[in-house]
Amino acid sequence: MKLFSSFLLRGGPVAGLVLLLVLLVGPAARAQLVPIWQSAMVVGGSNSNLAIKTTATNAGGDLYVAGGFSGIVTIGNTTLISIGGTDGFLAKWSQATDTFVWAYRFGGTDVDQVTALALNGNRVYLAGTFFSPTASFGAINVPNYGGQSFIGTDAFVAKLTDAGPTASFDWAQHLGGLGQDAATTLVATGTSVYVGGNFASTTATFGGISLTNSTAGAAVTYPDGFVAKLVDAGTSSTMSWVQPITGPGTKAVNALALNGASVYATGSFGGATATFGGSVLPNASTTANAYVAKLVDTGTGSSWQWALRAGGLSRDVGNALAVSGGRVYVAGSFSSAVLTLGPLTIANTGPSGITTDAFVAAVTDAGSTAAWTWAQQAGGTANDQGTALTACGAGGVYLAGAFASAAVTIGTTALPTASGGALVARLADTGTGATVAWAQRGGAASNTDASCLAVAGARLYMAGNFQNTATFGSLTLASSPLGAATNFLAFLTDPTFGATVTATAPALSGTAFALYPNPARSATTIMLPALPGTATATLTLRDALGRALRTDQVSLPAAGLHHELSLSGLSAGLYVLQVQAGETTASRRLVVE
Numbered sequence: 201m202k203l204f205s206s207f208l209l210r211g212g213p214v215a216g217l218v219l220l221l222v223l224l225v226g227p228a229a230r231a232q233l234v235p236i237w238q239s240a241m242v243v244g245g246s247n248s249n250l251a252i253k254t255t256a257t258n259a260g261g262d263l264y265v266a267g268g269f270s271g272i273v274t275i276g277n278t279t280l281i282s283i284g285g286t287d288g289f290l291a292k293w294s295q296a297t298d299t300f301v302w303a304y305r306f307g308g309t310d311v312d313q314v315t316a317l318a319l320n321g322n323r324v325y326l327a328g329t330f331f332s333p334t335a336s337f338g339a340i341n342v343p344n345y346g347g348q349s350f351i352g353t354d355a356f357v358a359k360l361t362d363a364g365p366t367a368s369f370d371w372a373q374h375l376g377g378l379g380q381d382a383a384t385t386l387v388a389t390g391t392s393v394y395v396g397g398n399f400a401s402t403t404a405t406f407g408g409i410s411l412t413n414s415t416a417g418a419a420v421t422y423p424d425g426f427v428a429k430l431v432d433a434g435t436s437s438t439m440s441w442v443q444p445i446t447g448p449g450t451k452a453v454n455a456l457a458l459n460g461a462s463v464y465a466t467g468s469f470g471g472a473t474a475t476f477g478g479s480v481l482p483n484a485s486t487t488a489n490a491y492v493a494k495l496v497d498t499g500t501g502s503s504w505q506w507a508l509r510a511g512g513l514s515r516d517v518g519n520a521l522a523v524s525g526g527r528v529y530v531a532g533s534f535s536s537a538v539l540t541l542g543p544l545t546i547a548n549t550g551p552s553g554i555t556t557d558a559f560v561a562a563v564t565d566a567g568s569t570a571a572w573t574w575a576q577q578a579g580g581t582a583n584d585q586g587t588a589l590t591a592c593g594a595g596g597v598y599l600a601g602a603f604a605s606a607a608v609t610i611g612t613t614a615l616p617t618a619s620g621g622a623l624v625a626r627l628a629d630t631g632t633g634a635t636v637a638w639a640q641r642g643g644a645a646s647n648t649d650a651s652c653l654a655v656a657g658a659r660l661y662m663a664g665n666f667q668n669t670a671t672f673g674s675l676t677l678a679s680s681p682l683g684a685a686t687n688f689l690a691f692l693t694d695p696t697f698g699a700t701v702t703a704t705a706p707a708l709s710g711t712a713f714a715l716y717p718n719p720a721r722s723a724t725t726i727m728l729p730a731l732p733g734t735a736t737a738t739l740t741l742r743d744a745l746g747r748a749l750r751t752d753q754v755s756l757p758a759a760g761l762h763h764e765l766s767l768s769g770l771s772a773g774l775y776v777l778q779v780q781a782g783e784t785t786a787s788r789r790l791v792v793e
Contacts, residue, residue, distance in 0.1 A: 268313030276300025308332025377401025407439025466518030477504030512536025531586030580605025
């Protein structure tokens, strides 16, 4: 396995973090800089047949990657050997050491893989599909509904407990019936685990709940979509409810997002219509339209609240979701000449019905109703798609995807030439639209796919695959054998992390601010230069995932600020201190020992 290249080469983790502080923030004017790729690696070894399908980060900044593999692969110091055509895998990457801590395989004698991953504390939830007669998750064996005689693809949800240097399975549950069924997306909060996917079985079983496919008895049984809730009871789980998406064509759930009791879904639907409870969406094409819909979880039950369509005359798909307050962001791809989102339209820059453009759009959720607020095209004249989306700070999202176009435009912003490949961009929500704070590419102009994006504080991890040679700034990766699809994992640091990015926001003066000591234990001192015309500042301490832990408002003396910040009650780890003075914002990393 090719190890991460990194600028944290000497001086140990403390010196590396201090250097990262200087590079990350420095003067606040750095907020306009494009981030630089800091590390990139091939995952799985030089002869691996491995596919990363999903990634997630925990509050400590550790990264988890999962997917499927065949043959023999090496991840960190762990060698995995598949016993079937494809087995599933899960591995943990430590941000503190920039190494893989552990890796595990699971599955059976046929084709099995992980497609979704969710975290809650030290609880790791997995979802995916298995074709094997029996799939093994540690010591837990899960039989396929078809048994040995009639084997279809079943969905599964499983849980591990991460004990730091090791992890172990607690439970695993299968979903589906005798047909082809799949789990594609997963989110979790507290003891509630939500899984989305589709089932083509005539009857599918979800724990003690059974659903009949809406096209059962027709000449062709098309998959129905579903969203289901499980409750984690520690060493077991129970199913609370299942909500189907019905209609005469194929219905797919590609992504879920959570905001309190609200569960949002996106995907696509074929056929003339798709039904979400009392909401019926018409299809504008003969293939597929995208949708975004909302469920409300009432504990032991749920109900669809609303559903919106995004579509045109060709194939259009929603791939990713993110939620921030009352805003719901959706990204995907569209091959229609014009994508219609309620009263909004965006045009495809490539040949209609032949190439795809990416799109990113915002929905305002008003409770029982919702409306499209803005939408932007992203791409060029070749095939481009948005594959991953996550909220960042207040009023913004990170967008990632695969862009084959040599020249890419996001809304009205033209990115530099040779901007295709695996692309990640930060977009600032301006209320009626979005502006591009920065964009960065990696990989190669063609045959590069960015399928996963995970955020740990200011660090953005992107994973996907490439063929032949991939470049990430000054770092070059080669596939082996040459021409084969090879997985990459790369990261960069967002220079605008912690700030609300706007096109006109001025920068804090001087060197922004300093923290001393850093690393710190019980307290650190914030030193801020004089800011004429600004009387107060807001100090916000955030964890590695950007969540606000403490907020204080302090007066700004004419001679500058020296303010001691107590760190009592905080666990050791990485934090970010954000200072907002007037309309300007700057951030610095803080290490608590």
